[in-house]
Amino acid sequence: MPTAEIQYREALRLNPQLFEALQFLGVLKAQTGECPEAIKLFNQAIAINPKNEHVYLNRGLVQYQLGEFQSALADFQTSAKIAPQYAEAYFNTANTFQELRDFSKAVVNYDKAISLAPQYAEALNNRGNALQELGQYPEALKSYQQALAIQANYADAYFNYGTLFQNIKDFQGAIKYFDKAIELEPNYLEAYINNGDNYDELNSASQSLRYYEAALKIDPNCLEARYAMTLSRIPKIYSNKQELQESRKTFETMLASLESFVKAHIKDSHHIVGSHQPFFLAYQNTNNKRLLSRYGSICIELMKGMQSTISAPAPRIATQKIKNRHCERVSASTFSMGRNY
Structure with a gap:
């Protein structure tokens, strides 16, 4: 048991109504991932002092981590x-x-946070994400620029800057900002995948492959990178029949490998379906039944993971886009250790 926890529990043994000991022990439990215990301690603290802003913030952060967003x-x-x-x-x-x-x-509340703390780079970054979702790209761009003016090495802001350019189909511009995020965080997995997508859009097969392979070097089990890499092997244009046949053989080999991989990694992977599609197969004057059947079987396997978690149909709030789901990577607040004055 950590020394801090021993001390907090001894304090509570002597005085079970000691608000600060309950509050700080709750923070400790939250930081070690013991969320139910943390909430229980915060509830006890609130029962003693229902007018402390820090304990509500801390309980809210735990509930946020648990996905209980309304609470x-x-x-x-x-x-x-x-x-x-x-x-x-x-x-x-x-x-x-x-x-x-x-x-x-979200924008209204980010604006309020920034009005109180003008150097709040994380709030400016996340404000840019909300504005981007609203399609207000010039304002979103300005928000990211302000975040970077405050925190020049803010990798997430560069990443989100890149998703904005990706959304407006400026793939060369997006590449530049994802590369900057990678420069600042060499293991920024999502930036590698997004640049693989960008080079695929630019029909640069060798470059897209390089970025997807770099993502898999970071995380060999990254299904998204494997899925994107496989689907990107379908050329948008080809020079001759030999090139077409070679690309189809490569695609079929990678599709078989992906099929085997998916059967062992289907948990919570249904969101991958539809992120990339074999659209350009339709432009090849060849029978695609075998390839599309194999692709369909992969999609079925991935969707099984979703079926196993749902007992009955229910309304579902989407929390992210399909193609650019990483643009909402937010900076969560740290737990508050404010004292009860």
Whole structure:
């Protein structure tokens, strides 16, 4: 047991109503991933002092991590109501509205956080993501620029900058910003995959392959990179029949490999389906039944992972795009250790 936990528990043994010991022990449990225990401790702390903004923020952060966004939102809003000048409360309120796909309300709350803390680079970055979702690209671009003016080596801001250019089909521009993110974070898996996609859009097979292979070097089990790499082997244009036949053989070999891999890695992978498609096979004057059947079997295997987690049909809120799902990578607030004055 960590020394800090021993001390907090001894303090609570002497005084079970000690708010700070409950609050800080809850933070400790949250940081070690013991979320139910953390929430229990925060609940006890709130019962003792229901007017402390930090404990609501901390409980909200745990609920956010658990995907309980409505409960998290209520806690962050309560924290802001108790302490109207608390920038972290508005920042996390905005992050939660993003998860709930209410991007207009997210922007309002990011603006409030930034008005209270003008150097809040994470809020500016995440504000750019919400504006990007709303299609307000010039404003989103300005928000990323402001974040980078404050924090020049902010890899996530460069990454999100890249997704903006990707969304407006400026693939060369997107490549530049993803490369910058990679320069700052050499193991930035998503940036490698997105640049593989960009080079695929530019019909540069060798470059797209290089980036997908780099992603797999970082994470050999990255299904998204394997899936994208396989589907990108279908050329958009080809010079002659020999080139076409060779590309089809390569695609079929990689498709077989992907099929084997998928059978062992289907858990929580249904979101991959549709992210890349064998669209350009239709432009090849050849019978594609065998290839499309194999591709279809892969999609079926991937969707089985989703079926096993759903007991009955239910409304579902999408939390991310298919193609550019990584553009919403947000900077979560750290737990607050504010004292009870």
